[in-house]
Structures are given as C-alpha cells and as structure tokens.
Amino acid sequence: MLEVTGLEAAYGESRVLFGIDLHVAAGEVVTLMGRNGMGKTTTVHSIFGLLRPRAGRVAINGVDLTGASPHRIARAGLGLVPEGRQIFPTLSVEENLIATARGNGPWDLAAIWALFPRLRDRRRNMGDQLSGGEQQMLAIGRALMTNPSLMVLDEATEGLAPLIRAEIWACLGRIRDQGAAILVIDKNVDAMARLADRHVVIEKGRVVWSGTSADLLGDARVKENWLQV
Incomplete structure (x- = not known):
C-alpha cells in the first residue's frame, strides 16, 4: 500500500531524515513513534508532498509518487489528519x-x-x-x-483528556475493522500496542527499532532508550 525507502529530507541546510524505511500493507495499522523532534512529522510531510525529499522513494500502490503534489497524493488514496487538527x-x-x-x-x-x-x-x-x-x-x-485507502494521523490524541483519548482510539479501532490501513503517530505506548499490528521507532531521523506489539511490550529498552516512558 505505502512503501517508503531511503527517505531523506531537510529544511534548508538542516538535515532531518537520514534514510527512513517504512511500509504499511493494506488493512494494516502501523505506528510511527519517537520522542519530540526526532523526525516523525517531517516523515509525514515528505510522504504527502508538503516537503520535497532530498532522496529516497515514496510509492503508493506500486506507483512512485516521490515529491508529488499534495493533491496527487490525496487522489492516490492517502488521507491526512494533521498535527494541530x-x-x-x-x-x-x-x-x-x-x-x-x-x-x-x-x-x-x-x-x-x-x-x-x-x-x-x-x-x-x-x-x-x-x-x-x-x-x-x-x-x-x-x-x-x-x-x-490509508489514513495518516499525526499526533492522534495529543493534548486531549484521557476519556477523549480512549474514545478516539476506539474509533480508530472501528475504522481499522472496516478495512482501512492506518499510519498513526501517538505517544501512548500501551494504547498503540493494543491498536496496531506493527511499530516503527525513529531517533534523530533514523529508524532505530521496529517490531510487533508483543515485541514492543516485551522489550523495555524501547521505552527506556527511545520513547522516554
């Protein structure tokens, strides 16, 4: 569905992404996790054509759309819930x-x-x-x-009260159950482990860990070293 390989991006002379690899299959829920300022939103912006990548490839359903305009990305089947709503x-x-x-x-x-x-x-x-x-x-x-066919949520529940966060997560579960693929950025590890199939953690613009929900919950290093949980 979505294939991101070797993605590099920068703001001016300041490099932010250094070869991000990421994929989401049809009907799959994948999280993109990491501390603030590690490149999560930049990855989303590069996928959606809001920031032109310096290198790498963004393919949607096998079609290379690297650096395509946002409206072409939307027409290809990606929907964005942006940070800040x-x-x-x-x-x-x-x-x-x-x-x-x-x-x-x-x-x-x-x-x-x-x-x-x-x-x-x-x-x-x-x-x-x-x-x-x-x-x-x-x-x-x-x-x-x-x-x-793929919905991307940047900071899905940031700043929301616990009851509202739980309601949003339940709704994402219902969206998943209807067959949509989801790529979600969220800091709530336990909730994401219940919702998602796989997780990708980035640190300083690089993928440092990836695995299933069982892997995430069973590896204390992930929380301690890269998520500050």
Whole structure:
C-alpha cells in the first residue's frame, strides 16, 4: 500500500531524515513513534508532498509518487489528519466534512455521524466553537470523507483528556475493522500496542527499532532508550 525507502529530507541546510524505511500493507495499522523532534512529522510531510525529499522513494500502490503534489497524493488514496487538527474555523461541522468529500466509498455523512454522534449533534456549530476533542473527531471525519485507502494521523490524541483519548482510539479501532490501513503517530505506548499490528521507532531521523506489539511490550529498552516512558 505505502512503501517508503531511503527517505531523506531537510529544511534548508538542516538535515532531518537520514534514510527512513517504512511500509504499511493494506488493512494494516502501523505506528510511527519517537520522542519530540526526532523526525516523525517531517516523515509525514515528505510522504504527502508538503516537503520535497532530498532522496529516497515514496510509492503508493506500486506507483512512485516521490515529491508529488499534495493533491496527487490525496487522489492516490492517502488521507491526512494533521498535527494541530487544522479544521476550517469559520465553516460548520457539516461544511468541514462536505468540503473534503470525494469518491464513492463507505464514508459519507451518515457514516461519520454514526462514528461520531457528538459531531452530528453539533453539525451546525462552527469549527472554532468545538472543544479540542471534538475538533480532533472532525479532523478524522474530514479525512475519512476522502474515502482513503490509508489514513495518516499525526499526533492522534495529543493534548486531549484521557476519556477523549480512549474514545478516539476506539474509533480508530472501528475504522481499522472496516478495512482501512492506518499510519498513526501517538505517544501512548500501551494504547498503540493494543491498536496496531506493527511499530516503527525513529531517533534523530533514523529508524532505530521496529517490531510487533508483543515485541514492543516485551522489550523495555524501547521505552527506556527511545520513547522516554
């Protein structure tokens, strides 16, 4: 589904990524983990064409889309829930969702209302009238309305209350159960171990560890050395 090989990226003369290898198969949930400032968001931006890679390859369903424009990446089947949510503050909840609707697929307004009943109740509210948790639900719903084959979430539950985090994780489980592949950045190791199939840890722009959930929970070095848990 997604194949990232040898990905290198920089901001000006400051190199950030040094040969990232990452893949997500159809229907699979993979986490990208690491401490702050280690290159996770830069990896996402490079995949989505928001930052042009210096080297390496990004392929979607076997098609090389390295450095392609964000709209080409979206049309290829990737949906992004960006860090900071970035919803449209002066559009209503329903307008936010309709604005990104694309293609014939399982995700339409009725499906989003079923997944997030709270959004249905607030569908006439403006984006800036929502709580942080509701905005994150809206950002997820907006990405789903593109009917992606792979959804990428950058800091899926950052800054949210524990009950809201648990609700978001449960919704991601339901999205997974409907067959969508997911690449998720999140700091909550135990929750991610329950949700995901595999995990990739990066440190200073390099992959330093990868493995299954059982591997992650069974290897104390991962938390101690690279996740500060």
